[in-house]
Amino acid sequence: MKHKTLSSCLVLIATVGTMAQVCAQQQQDPTRTITSITGDLYRAQNNAHYTVFLVTSEGIILADPIGPDFATWLKAELAERFDVPVRYVIYSHYHDDHASGGDVFADTAEFIGHENMPVNLAREEGNESFKDVRAPDRTYSDRMTVTLGGKTVELVHSTPSHSDDSTILIFPEERTVFAVDFVSARRVPFRTMGGGPVAPWIEATAQLQTLDYDILAPGHGEIGTKADVDDYEGYLEDLVAAVTEGIAAGQSLEELQQSIMLEDYQEWAQYEAWRAENIQGTYEGLTSSEE
Numbered sequence: 605m606k607h608k609t610l611s612s613c614l615v616l617i618a619t620v621g622t623m624a625q626v627c628a629q630q631q632q633d634p635t636r637t638i639t640s641i642t643g644d645l646y647r648a649q650n651n652a653h654y655t656v657f658l659v660t661s662e663g664i665i666l667a668d669p670i671g672p673d674f675a676t677w678l679k680a681e682l683a684e685r686f687d688v689p690v691r692y693v694i695y696s697h698y699h700d701d702h703a704s705g706g707d708v709f710a711d712t713a714e715f716i717g718h719e720n721m722p723v724n725l726a727r728e729e730g731n732e733s734f735k736d737v738r739a740p741d742r743t744y745s746d747r748m749t750v751t752l753g754g755k756t757v758e759l760v761h762s763t764p765s766h767s768d769d770s771t772i773l774i775f776p777e778e779r780t781v782f783a784v785d786f787v788s789a790r791r792v793p794f795r796t797m798g799g800g801p802v803a804p805w806i807e808a809t810a811q812l813q814t815l816d817y818d819i820l821a822p823g824h825g826e827i828g829t830k831a832d833v834d835d836y837e838g839y840l841e842d843l844v845a846a847v848t849e850g851i852a853a854g855q856s857l858e859e860l861q862q863s864i865m866l867e868d869y870q871e872w873a874q875y876e877a878w879r880a881e882n883i884q885g886t887y888e889g890l891t892s893s894e895e
């Protein structure tokens with residue numbers, strides 16, 4: 605779709621020189637939306653990244669700030685729509701593409717993350733990609749409850765998988781969870797999933813399913829239900845079972861990528877793009893853990 609826009613812009617630039625600036629603007633404009641999940645809980649989008657926020661009479665509880673530009677846009681939108689300040693920013697995990705931009709809310713907000721987050725950020729010191737990630741003011745180890753304006757958010761440390769500092773945000777009244785990068789709805793995992801063992805991802809998903817909720821608001825892709833997370837766990841299990849079987853039969857990675865089609869999931873987002881890499885990551889995780 606981007607390419608189509610680009611080529612039509614190029615034609616316009618060639619024929620009407622003054623359109624060049626308009627086209628450049630169109631190319632750069634990010635997709636940003638705010639949609640209602642339920643009650644006073646909302647989902648905000650910056651292209652492929654999503655966060656959530658809960659509006660209360662005393663202020664807003666925001667999850668990931670996503671980036672400085674998005675956070676600046678969001679701050680203005682929140683001021684206009686709700687007229688209360690962001691009082692908490694709660695990080696899903698330390699990765700810069702989700703955690704950057706917190707400084708925008710530092711005038712009114714307290715920052716909360718899992719206790720492993722500052723450790724992970726310290727390791728990234730000097731890494732330019734992490735320069736806009738503001739460290740949490742407060743950390744927790746297993747669980748934490750945040751209340752504001754009579755509303756509640758529960759923080760639960762997720763079993764280490766995608767990262768070791770992942771927080772699941774539970775909105776009990778809204779029966780919704782916000783969970784990022786280790787789980788999604790009707791969408792296959794990202795590329796090679798880090799190339800480590802997949803078993804911890806299955807454990808993290810199983811842990812998520814022990815929680816009481818109806819709606820999954822993930823950090824990427826469509827919103828889903830608890831049943832979608834069951835299906836996601838099923839995908840991971842099918843993936844591991846098929847790759848394990850293929851390795852036992854002496855198949856190479858290339859052979860596995862050609863034979864394991866995971867047909868039940870072919871309608872899922874990113875199936876075409878990432879199926880082969882999912883197999884690669886699973887293969888690497890299984891073969892390296894055998895050593």
Ligand SMILES: [Zn+2]
Pocket residue numbers: 697699766767785
């Ligand atoms: Zn991540």
Ligand SMILES: [Zn+2]
Pocket residue numbers: 701702784785823824
């Ligand atoms: Zn992500």
